[in-house]
Amino acid sequence: MYQNNGKPTILGDCILLVISIIINSFGNALTVSLNLGSALWTASAVNMSHLFNMNLGNILLLEGVAVILANALMLREFDWHRMLGNVIFMVPFSYLVSGLSSLLSTLDIQRLPLIPSVIIDIIGVMFIGCGISIYQRLNLLLHPNDDLMQIIRFRYLHGNAVTASLAAFSIPIVIMIITFAIQHQLWAVNIGTIVALLFQGTFIAVSDKYIFRKLKHQRLS
Numbered sequence: 001m002y003q004n005n006g007k008p009t010i011l012g013d014c015i016l017l018v019i020s021i022i023i024n025s026f027g028n029a030l031t032v033s034l035n036l037g038s039a040l041w042t043a044s045a046v047n048m049s050h051l052f053n054m055n056l057g058n059i060l061l062l063e064g065v066a067v068i069l070a071n072a073l074m075l076r077e078f079d080w081h082r083m084l085g086n087v088i089f090m091v092p093f094s095y096l097v098s099g100l101s102s103l104l105s106t107l108d109i110q111r112l113p114l115i116p117s118v119i120i121d122i123i124g125v126m127f128i129g130c131g132i133s134i135y136q137r138l139n140l141l142l143h144p145n146d147d148l149m150q151i152i153r154f155r156y157l158h159g160n161a162v163t164a165s166l167a168a169f170s171i172p173i174v175i176m177i178i179t180f181a182i183q184h185q186l187w188a189v190n191i192g193t194i195v196a197l198l199f200q201g202t203f204i205a206v207s208d209k210y211i212f213r214k215l216k217h218q219r220l221s
Contacts, residue, residue: 002214013140016212020138021093024131029100030124032056033109034117037192039128039200041145042097044172046188047179057098064090067144067171074151082147089141121192128196129203130211137208139219154220161208165201 001012008016031038032046041063049059068086072078112120132146142150145168153164180186 006214006216007218008138008215013138016134016138016215017140020131020134021089021096022131023127023134025093025096025100027124027127027131028097029104030127031121031192032097032101032188033104034121034124034192035110035188035190036117036121037190037194037196038188039125039196040169040172040176040193043188043193044175044179047176047183047186050185050187051179051183055098056101057095060094060097061090064094064144067148070171071144071148071151074148074155085141086144086147089135089143093143118191121190122195125192125196125200126203129200130207132200133204133207133211134215136204137212137215137217139217161205162201165204166197169197
């Protein structure tokens, strides 16, 4: 799966990318179906889906398009290769999260006792951080939300994953403040959201170190 120089082969890139998308999608779906707090971007999309009465997958897709444009503004260029990669990643990811969330909801995992539910929700947030870590290191295709964090991390914050994660989260926080002001209710915001806010950057940094340890950050130039 790796070349002699330590970089992944083409097949290795593809395998690791698929693994990372599945891990991240499953983690997001766990947090959404438990309704004990999702990662902030997902939570903001859940609240917008209630506000506009739209499918979660469609909202995740529209939210991603908006972030693609924001990333282009930050980079001060329209990098069409990068933007196309964002779209290629985002479309299956958005509907995979939506579909897995619906599937998990049919299993009645919301009826689990509180303590196991909280533990599983936190594990879901950890899965999200792990998935992000893998595909950010690959840097082959990125979800636009994670591309935003990557831009902030390496262009402005000297590679600090924790601070970059907190900075990127300011956008979904503002979105949820606006939706709450309109609806007077929040969905997918709970202990898992707090864990994601405080520790998702840490989960990414730890995964960088211990998950697929040979995989280093690629294509940063």
